[in-house]
Structure formats: structure tokens, C-alpha cells
Amino acid sequence: MKARVTIMLKDGVLDPQGEAIRHALGGxxxxxxxxxxxxxxxxxxxxxxxxxxxxxxxxxxCEGLLANTVIEKYSIEIV
Structure with a gap:
């Protein structure tokens, strides 16, 4: 069995990498x-x-290691 975990910053948390990507795409x-x-x-x-x-x-x-639950949210997909 395989599990996919998607981890993203919570809404409202500054995402400097995302902003850098957005800026580069504009360029x-x-x-x-x-x-x-x-x-x-x-x-x-x-x-x-x-x-x-x-x-x-x-x-x-996820709670113990994979995600920093203070600033990140995660979703789990079992495939």
C-alpha cells in the first residue's frame, strides 16, 4: 500500500519560495x-x-515528524 502526503503552509503564513516562483514566472x-x-x-x-x-x-x-503543524497543514491519500 502507498500513501501520499501533501504538505502546504497554512493560509496566512508567508511563503517566500512561492513568491519567488511567482516573480520568476512573471519574468x-x-x-x-x-x-x-x-x-x-x-x-x-x-x-x-x-x-x-x-x-x-x-x-x-505527520504530527511527529513530517509536518510542522504550527505553520503547515497536510493531507493524506492512501493509494
């Missing part, structure tokens, strides 16, 4: 981009066979 002629939020995608290969148990375990991983 390359892509004028229609008014905002960019940059995040990370983590894929985990799991031995679990139960999707609900896998989701709960991945949530513990």
Missing part, C-alpha cells in the same frame, strides 16, 4: 499568475493492509 512572460504556494509531496510505501489503520499511522508520522 519569463507568464503574467497571469497572481499567487503561488509551494509545498512538498512525500510518498510512503507501507506494509499495512488496512487503509484506515494506514491513514492513522501516517497521520502520527
Amino acid at each position: 519569463l512572460g507568464h503574467k497571469g499568475v497572481s499567487g503561488v504556494r509551494q509545498g512538498k509531496l512525500i510518498e510512503l510505501d507501507l506494509d499495512a493492509t488496512d487503509a484506515d489503520a494506514a491513514r492513522a499511522e501516517v497521520a502520527k508520522m
